[in-house]
Amino acid sequence: MPIIRLNDIREMNPDKRNEKLEELKTELSKMRTLINAGGSLENPGKIRNLRKAIAQIETIKNEENRK
Numbered sequence: 001m002p003i004i005r006l007n008d009i010r011e012m013n014p015d016k017r018n019e020k021l022e023e024l025k026t027e028l029s030k031m032r033t034l035i036n037a038g039g040s041l042e043n044p045g046k047i048r049n050l051r052k053a054i055a056q057i058e059t060i061k062n063e064e065n066r067k
Contacts, residue, residue, distance in 0.1 A: 003053040009060050021057045024050055 003024070009017065028050045031041060041047070 003049050006056060009057055017057055017061065021054065024054050024057070028054065
């Protein structure tokens with residue numbers, strides 16, 4: 001299940017999109033820190049979903065900057 005849908009990202013205003021991007025990056029950082037400290041995750045697939053959501057937001061930001 002996606003963390004955030006592509007249509008939802010496109011409908012967000014740029015400020016809200018940047019806020020969501022920072023939130024996702026922070027969550028990813030926390031998960032990576034937990035793994036590096038020797039811990040384990042309940043859902044290891046969540047890291048992949050976080051990375052994918054971050055990439056989608058950055059892609060849409062780049063598309064809008066080109067226009």
